[in-house]
Amino acid sequence: MAEYGKSGKSGKSGKSGKSGKSGKSGQTDHAGGELSAHLSWALALARDGILGVWNGRADTDRPYDPLPGLDYLTPALRADLIDQELVSALSVRPGADVARVHLATGAPLVTLHRPSAAQFARQMPALRCYAELREDRLPEILEQTDDILSFFAMVTHLDESQRKWTLELLEAVVRLCIAVEMPLKHGFRAPRPHAYSHRVQPVIQTPAHAAYPSGHATEAYAVATVLGLLSGDPAAVAMLRRLAHRIAENRTVAGVHFPHDSLAGAILGITLGEWVVAAAQRLPAPPHRVVGPFDLEPVDLTLDNGTTKRIDFDPADSFSAEGVAALTSNAAPPANGDVAPEPAGHPILAEFWQKAQLEWRHAAP
Amino acid sequence: MITAQQTQASGWPDLDASAYVNWWKQAEYRTDAGGPCDADLGSALNFAKVRAFAKKATAGSGSEKTASVAAAEQTPRRTVPLWPIALPPVAPSPGDPAQQIVLTPILDAEFGQPLAAPTCRPAAVMVVIDKHINPLHEQFRDEEARPRILAQWLMEGAWRADTRVPFGREVRQDDFHRAADLPTEDAGLRDLGVANLVEAFASRGAMLTSAHGTSVLALAAGTDPEDRSPEAAALRTVPILAVSLPSNRLLSASGVFLDVFVDLALEWVDARLTELFGNAPPPVVVNLSYGLAAGPKDGTGDLNERLRGWLQACPQVRLFMPAGNDGLARGHAVLDMAQGKSSIGWFVPPSDPLSTFAEVWFSHAGPDCRLHLCPPGQDEALSLPMVPGAVFDLVAGSGGAAETIGRVYILPGESTFKKIGCLVCIAPTGPRRIGFARAPAGIWEISVSGTGDLRAAVSLQSERSLTPYSRESPAARLVRLTDAGARPQRDGTLNAIGPGTGAVMVNGLDLAAVRQIGADTETWPPPGEEAEMPTAFAALARWTSRGDPLGFPPTADGVPFHADRSRTLSGLLAPGYRSGTTATVEGTSFSTALASRAALLALIQPGFSAPRED
Incomplete structure (x- = not known):
């Protein structure tokens, strides 16, 4: 997760950013100019010159209503509203060995088990091998340090005019992931790879927060899931998942994450993404998913051609796109499938979703 | 003050056939304490294994079989011994880890099933010996989009007890077909063991964007899936045999260890061709876009002798190699x-x-x-x-x-x-x-x-x-x-393998200078062939390396082929490491691939003539 990235505190939509409270389009700016004492004094002088006599009565008892829904707000204020709604709908119960994310109803959404130090250490050879890809992947690693949305925009068009609501929704999803993953990381306090050997020598700065689960994996897979459900195009879904895998894998290439971190992040991210979409439409929550304990059992994956491939997790490299697909396959009946949506729903989220969906409608034939 | 003192070199020339190897053992791969290297260092151990295997080839006993074609017992073989590895046998030394390996002959039919020949006899076969070959690439598919590679020896692949190669792994067509069904190319390559991101000394070069062998094979025999031309259709019928050489850490950049791996690769190729087509294989184009920088460049050397013998015994084989004149x-x-x-x-x-x-x-x-x-x-x-x-x-x-x-x-x-x-x-x-x-x-x-x-x-x-x-x-x-007295010169070749063997040495045509790099300009084009000889392409069936094999200095007036796209744009465009990618590639390695392609087309398309370059 990027502290200084686009969704971070100092980022584009962060509190100090362009669309933040103090930003150019923030609510303290005037229609044609920036806030200043001089402007306010000038406004007062102009009022004196044009007002005339006013007895203080209202001109109408039907004041105009700003734009319906959330459109009347700045992006930063919309972000505040949706963040509050999403975060309050989930509760995170961190733990040193086992942690859970629960729905507001108390039903579990995701359970994560922490790998042992020995299980992490068993992945060091994989880190050594992945490091050979560093030169190849360095441009991606550097850009993805604080920007993953540009990569998703490469697959499915995203911008601030044609897909404004989609972009805001995705940024909210990323912030939700951060709000969930940080307490989990803090609870597990899993050391980063460099703590296991001074020979890891990551090519980027290792973040201060703990490794497990991977924030990049969580966010990338959550974004891929929501985008995939918005687009409704199976080919796009496959490509988005592949991209999410690569973004997550690049963190192992860089030397700041273990494959276990990415596997857990992927499952967490997919589940959060599915939950966001389900909650927006007042549908049942996704099934309760469990990651670990890290003697991972083989699972079956059904391929596009109908055949089945058995995915046997390698203790040295547990993170594969096929493994993630197998673990999140809905072939088995979901345990939480019949959990009813909350009565109150999530009106802010619902409006985001509805408006984002409109941006994906196709031209009439 | 530096002085020279005559000394004895431990192990040379008895144990280490190459002075490079002797220096390498003395100087490289030492522990931090200055002692000899730990056998766990993969390069040292792997190389020791390969050398020991080569030396044991003529000393096999008991249930071990030799790797020599001539010594095979049960499968009918050619009468001409093609690939004896004639290094003197070495008495095993106690504790030598190289003696502990189980040697599996390349040819033994008792180990695993033989390859199944294609149902239709192909007009030609393409063989590529290189590194970082992606066998699932879209460029290497037939008309039904199935991989055309019949078998690939991954010299760095994880070894299995039932494999038919002495080290690494042999992957076969049914493996490719299974892997091609997986959702992504990466998944397929991991399934095959071509991309191994777990074991320290394993094959994973195909994960890198600079996939030399993939680009070479694509230029030599690849076809765009959307290409409906008769040329592409003809190329899609050409099956491929591939050997993935080990990465540079085993070959060394000077290529001093290359000859052993090339030797074994060609023996594997010969064995598989025999297995597939008996004693009368169709025409074969072999592309070896690799060079051995170490050693004399005049055609002498053991490997060159064996190459010469092989090419003479097998007139249907055409071997293309780069002159390597980039670094001249x-x-x-x-x-x-x-x-x-x-x-x-x-x-x-x-x-x-x-x-x-x-x-x-x-x-x-x-x-x-x-x-x-x-x-x-x-x-x-x-x-x-x-x-x-x-x-x-x-x-x-x-x-x-x-x-x-x-x-x-x-x-x-x-x-x-x-x-x-x-x-x-x-x-x-x-x-x-x-x-x-x-x-x-x-x-x-x-x-x-x-x-x-x-x-x-x-x-x-x-x-x-x-x-x-x-x-x-x-x-x-x-x-x-x-420049201090003598002047460095670009004539000749830096490749110790190939000159004077009958292989076609391919030079890079320098479009910017409108001249042939590496050619002996005094005899170019050959007398009597001026009228027929295009400046850039040649009727390759008629050409072999022409340099005086024992001459001095060595020359490589072979066949010139494009090395650049134009007079201002250096390098060639070639398919890259994954389907759908493009890479800019440079060097005579890729000119060689173009030459192989022209030869292949000449063989499979009667009446094919390479275009002229004006």
């Missing part, structure tokens, strides 16, 4: 006493963590032939007699402070290298492990003296494979020759 400008020169050119400078860069080497080959041997070597900053040169088998340590300092910073091997006449020559090894000039001296950087002056019409060919290579833990050291510097 800096690494190759001729000292000609008659012309007054008797010395040249050899720039050894500072902070280089790797050894550098210079080979000096004399046109004739004589009792007064001498090599003179003057280290940087020293007035007095070291004068060394060309006594076959002698070894001289280059020692800095004296008494208790003396340290070896280099060595000169005078190569004996009956070793791998037939001519009288010497190998000068200079230790790294950069930071090294404890217990090893650092050689001075700067210009080392090489000169020769002797009576008669003495000439000497000087060629350089730097060792760039470094440790097993890096793909290729980005810190490696390139050595070069400086």
